[in-house]
Amino acid sequence: MNSNRRRRFHLWAMAEVHVIGQIMGATGFSESSLFCKWGVHTGAAWKLLSGVREGQTQVDTPQIGDMAYWSHPIDLHFATKGLQGWPRLHLQVWSQDSFGRCQLEGYGFCHVPSSPGTHQLDCPTWRPLGSWREQLARAFVGGGPQLLHGDAIYSGADRYRLHTAAGGTVHLELGLLLRHFDRYGVEC
Amino acid sequence: MAAASPSVFLLMVNGQVESAQFPEHDDLYCKYCFVYGQDWAPTAGLEEGISQITSKSLDARRALVWNFPIDVTFKSTNPYGWPQIVLSVYGPDVFGNDVVRGYGAVHVPFSPGRHKRTVPMFVPESTSKLQKFTSWFMGRRPEYTDPKVVAQGEGREVTRVRSQGFVTLLFNVVTKDMKKLGYDTGPPDTQGVSGPSPPQGLPT
Numbered sequence: 123m124n125s126n127r128r129r130r131f132h133l134w135a136m137a138e139v140h141v142i143g144q145i146m147g148a149t150g151f152s153e154s155s156l157f158c159k160w161g162v163h164t165g166a167a168w169k170l171l172s173g174v175r176e177g178q179t180q181v182d183t184p185q186i187g188d189m190a191y192w193s194h195p196i197d198l199h200f201a202t203k204g205l206q207g208w209p210r211l212h213l214q215v216w217s218q219d220s221f222g223r224c225q226l227e228g229y230g231f232c233h234v235p236s237s238p239g240t241h242q243l244d245c246p247t248w249r250p251l252g253s254w255r256e257q258l259a260r261a262f263v264g265g266g267p268q269l270l271h272g273d274a275i276y277s278g279a280d281r282y283r284l285h286t287a288a289g290g291t292v293h294l295e296l297g298l299l300l301r302h303f304d305r306y307g308v309e310c
Numbered sequence: 311m312a313a314a315s316p317s318v319f320l321l322m323v324n325g326q327v328e329s330a331q332f333p334e335h336d337d338l339y340c341k342y343c344f345v346y347g348q349d350w351a352p353t354a355g356l357e358e359g360i361s362q363i364t365s366k367s368l369d370a371r372r373a374l375v376w377n378f379p380i381d382v383t384f385k386s387t388n389p390y391g392w393p394q395i396v397l398s399v400y401g402p403d404v405f406g407n408d409v410v411r412g413y414g415a416v417h418v419p420f421s422p423g424r425h426k427r428t429v430p431m432f433v434p435e436s437t438s439k440l441q442k443f444t445s446w447f448m449g450r451r452p453e454y455t456d457p458k459v460v461a462q463g464e465g466r467e468v469t470r471v472r473s474q475g476f477v478t479l480l481f482n483v484v485t486k487d488m489k490k491l492g493y494d495t496g497p498p499d500t501q502g503v504s505g506p507s508p509p510q511g512l513p514t
Binding site for chain 1: 472
């Protein structure tokens, strides 16, 4: 009870953001048993108060249509002192075959929406192409190049080194709840 | 002081579990329950329910309709842990045993107004072909011991599932005192339809 009161006093100075929604599923990938590893990256002014910052969905094999459904819940509570470093959701879509081997199908990122309300998001994905030898090997045996460091997914810094091909699309439904933003004159 | 600033806000949800689309299954019933965080408590209405058993209509639509009412009110101090409705659909298999046909979950919408949500339903998959045959034969399919795990993100990394149907829900949402506490929920979207649309050929 005491720590709650202390925390609320601290929060008086900060604006709060709630991200409540789901990673619904994915379409347009060539494989059908898919799962997604996701994470949220924020700037230094943001503090995660409750919720898990990263996770991995279940592996889904769709029986109807070609959309793989994950319905993975996302519930994050941030407090922030500034607008820089608005949260970015980064995703890695992988496929799993009947032998249990996992193969990368695409990387993607999208910013968490900045206006309150419910939003439908379609996040495009891409995967790194290797040399022609690696592409041939991927077609026959599987595998293929992967990023060594995950931050190239959501940062533009070293992207110029990459040659990529498009993957499918990840569909998300994210709801945004803002608190005390009007106190600071922020319009969104 | 107490009258000036509330510390608790209320969320009232009513609506129905409207219908389902399961092309390969018939004679289904649905159970719903709400999963919410520690800061939430239900103040009125029913947190869970079991619907009637419905069969596909004989006309061309082949529709599965429950029209099962939902009516619950929550109070909370914190939007973290916003309530989710968890659905479990069951039906008989070839031998007459009651087996699970799908689990699904969706957050209750937070902008006031009328919302339609289509929830995809999935079942856990057996780990091996032998287990698949044994579970089909004995009527004991893989199922979750507590359906509430469907509403959580943790621990899902190792599960393999098959999505095989959809359930359509209608919600009317009313909130109280969220604005007074400083929360901005965005524009109320009346008649908002969201969620995946079922592939063509299935009744909407």
